[in-house]
Amino acid sequence: MKALKQLIILLAVLPLTAQELEIQKEKTLWNDFTYDMGNIFGGVGHAYSRPFHWKGNDWANFGYVTGGTLLLFTVDDEIQDWTNGFDQDVPDFLLDYGHEYGSPENNYMLTGGVYLVGLFTKNEKLRRTGVLLISSATAGGFFQQVSKRIIGRARPKSGDSSSTYDPFHLDRVRNYDSFPSGHAMLAFSNAYAIAKQFKSPWVKAGLYTVGMIPGLVRVMDDFHWISDVAFSTALSIFIVESIDRYLDSKYDEKYNDTSKKLSWNLTFGPNTVGMVLRF
Template sequence: MKTAMPLLLALFIFQVSAQKAPVQKQRTLWNDFTYDMGSMFGGIGHAYSRPFHWKGDDWARFGYTAAGTALLFTIDDELDDWANGIRGDVPQFVKDYGNRFGNPDNNYMLTGGIYAVGLFTKNEKLRRTGVLLMASATAGGFLQQVTKRIIGRARPRSGDPSSTYDLFHLDRVFNYDSFFSGHTMLAFTNAYAIAKQFKNPWVKAGIYTVGMVPGFVRVVDRFHWVSDVAFSAVLSIFIVESIDKYLDKKYSEKYNDQSKDVSWHLSFGPRKMGVVISF
C-alpha cells in the first residue's frame, strides 16, 4: 500500500501536466491566410470605430484637417487657373503613371502581389505589410465611394466652379463626384505604408513624393481640385496609422521602433498660413 501511493501520485501529476501542455497548432498557408484576412477586416473595423474613442488631441487633429480643407476650398478655382499654366509642360508618361497607379484594379494587383509573396515565403513582416496595404485601401476606398455620392462636388472639367454640388445620389454622377480623390487616396496609402519599412528620412521623402504624383496629375488633368487631393492624402495617413496600431497586437514582427504618433500644428508667417504634419 505504501508503494502504490507514490506511484498513483506520480501518475496523477503526469496526467495533469499532460492536460496543461499547450497543443501546438500546425502552421499552414491556409491558417496564415485565414488569420491575415481576419486581421485585415479587424483593422478596417478598428479604423472606422476610432472616432468613437477620440479624445482632446484627436478632435484637435480633426479640426485642423477640416480647417485646412475649408481654407483650400476658398482658393480651389484660383489654383485650377494656376494649373492651366503648367498643364502642357507635364510629360505624358507622368500623366499616364499618375492616372493608372491610383486605379483600384492596379492598386489591388500591387498590394495583393506583396501579400502573396509574404504568404508563400512565410515572411511575417511582408504578410503584415500586405494586410496593412489591403486594409487601408479598402477602408479608404469604401469611404471615398460613399462620400462622393453624398457630397456630389463638381469636378473642374465639368465647367462649374468648385462650389457647385449635386447632393445625395446612390448612383454615380460623372463629373459630380470630385470630393475626395480616390486615386490620391490609394496611391498615397501605398506610399505611406511602404515608407514605414524604412528609417532613412530621405528614402521616406522619396517614396512620399512618388505617392503624391497621382494626386498632382489628377489636378493637372482637371479631375480634382487641390482640396480634394490634400484631404485624401491626410486621411490616408490617419487610416494607415490607425490600422497599423491595430496590427501591432496581431503580429510580432514590427517594421521599426519609431513612434506611430502623428502631430499637427498651425504655422503662421508673413502672408502665409499652413498646417504642418509630423509623422
C-alpha cells in the same frame, strides 16, 4: 512495474506531441491566410470606429484638417487656373503613372502581390505590410465611394465652379463626384504604409513624394480640385496610422516604434498652406 513505467512515459509524451502538432497546424498557409483576412476586416472596422475614441489631440488634428480643407476651398478655382497654365509641360510618363497607379484595380494588384509574397515566403513582416496595405485601401476606398455620392461636388472638367454640388445620389454621377479623391487616397496610403518599413527620413520623403504624384496629376488633368487631394492625403494618414496600431496587437513583427507617435501640423501663411510631418 515495467508496464507502469511505459504508461507513465506515454502519458508524458502525448501532450508534447499534441503541442507539436498544434504548432505545426498554426504555421500552415491556410491558417496564416484566414488569420490575416480576419485582421484585414478587423483593421477596417477599427479605423471606422476611431472617431468614437478620439481625445483632445485627435479632435485638434481633425480641426486642422477641416480648417485647412475649408481654406483651400476658397482658392480652388484660382489654383486650378494656375495649374492649367503649365499642365502641357508635364511629361507623359508622369501623367500615365498618376492616372494608372491610383486606380483601384492596379492598387489591389500591388497590395495583393505584396501580401502573397509575404504569405508564401512565411515572412510575417511582409504579411503584416500586405494586411496594412489592403485594409487601408479598403477602408479609404469604401469611404470615398460613399462620400462622392453624398457630397456630389463638381469636377473641374465639368465646367462648373468648385462651389457647385449635386448631392445625395445612390448612383454615381459622373463629373459630380470630385470630393474626395480616390486616386490620391489610395496612392498616398500605399506610400505611407510602405515608408514604415524604412527608418531613413530621405527614403520616407521619397516615397511620400511618389505617393503624392497621382493626386497632383488628377488636379492638373481637371479631375480634382486641390482641396480634394489635400483632404484625401490627410485622411489616408489617419487611416494607415489607426490600422497600424491595431495590427501591433496582432503580429509579433513590428517595423514601427510604437513608443513614438506621428506628429503633424498644418501651416498657414500669406499665400501659402502646407502640412509638416515629424517622424
